Amino acid sequence: MIGWAKRLRKELQEVRQLSVEDEPDIFLRVHEDSLLEWRAWIRGPHDTPYADGVFELEIKVTTEYPLSPPTVRFATPVFHPNVHGVTGEVCVDILKSEWTPAWTLLAACRAVRAVLEHPNADSPLNCDAGNLIRRGALEEFEDLARTAVAEHALREIPSSGATPSPGSDKPRLRGKHQGSCFYWHYLLALSPIFGVLIMQAVSG
């Protein structure tokens, strides 16, 4: 469709003009000169377990854009009910059923960042994270989220975007070793819950 290039060039022009003061928590840029592929780095929101981390997002656009939404996934592993533990897929209404061409890639990044701040445990992509929140095990959830941040997230937004982030080249959680490591962490943290459940089963 003829609109996509026109529109994305406009968006590119706009994000290039943004200063750090304008958008301190999001850095968005084109990936390797293809207008159809972008990268973003978002700072974890204050007062969340993600606050110390910076997360890389992989954004892909088709030639149907902006009539169709971009696809966004976390390239940095993150423990969150609405982010898929293996694929990094993120569930945000505005990237799905509520997408409208009035949104831009920058707006999509803001929405993803808002999801970090407001997890929705009722319809989780990561059931483990969702279940912890639903059971009220917030401390465990936050511990695991922080552990993942410490292990995988960046500390700072890359200044120019030219520096590849250490996380981006690593195999993701689907990497066998890393995957088992990661799940091991939260299996440990889940063990008190399993313990309680087993106790209940035995005593019942």
Place this chain on the structure above:
Amino acid sequence: MNPAGDDSATTTTTTTTEAADGDLQRALEASLRDVGTMSAQEQDRLTIDQLNDIVATIAQEQPMVGAKVGISEALAAEYAENPMKGFALGIDILNAKYSAMRRVRKDGNCFYRGFLYRYLEALVLAQQQQPTTIPELVRIREVVKGSKKKLLDVGYDESAMDMFWEMFAELLDQVPSLTPDALHLKLNDEQGVSNHVVWFCRALSATQIKLNADRFAPFIMGEDGLADVDKFCRTEVEPVNHECEQVQIIALTEMLQVPVTIEYLDASGHPSSIVFPEGAHPTVKLLYRPGHYDILYDTTD
């Protein structure tokens, strides 16, 4: 300035339509039956994938806007088996009043698409007969030119809106060089501007609603009894393929100052026609059957 005004908004919303492109809706419901065991987000994902598939299939099977066909030729067969004889009676009445119709693709954009197609077609036809630019073309160009400021005033992002606005303005600029056939090809070109200019009508409609939030609010009450105009625009007006209700119709006709007649065909046997705004004499006439709009042509067209 505002041809519809408060009164027409009040009188028309009492007949708020069940907005759903029938086929789309039924297919969606069918697709939702066997998903009980999935997580809600998996279901959402599935639903959206299926919705996209359905829209893609519809796009392959139906042109965006079809050829002109006779009313009874188009509709009689469709309702031949229908036990509610009111439809057949209604078709006879419409057949006497209108000469032809064009089917519009059932993808949720049918109102906007039908409205825009017929308006532009009438504009092209009128312009073809005149050596100089006709006043209506001058007027609509001014309206669209002025709409950019309004879009930005209600908070739309310039980098998001510019492309749509430019495409719409360029299409209007091309009107003097277009024939109705060329326009038909252009508005049926899947790779062209068609879907973009159709979406721009959504943005215009949403902008008019936001600019007149107080007036529209009573008609867009949410489930909680509160009217959230921004949310309504975000979830009911702006999303591509989202069906249109009367609020959006009123808003678009006000924004462009282009009136429309809607003929409602149902099982009653008496098609009723509503003009937005009341008292106007529209060139654009649409046929509404529950869930869908098509284009109608007067016997004089």
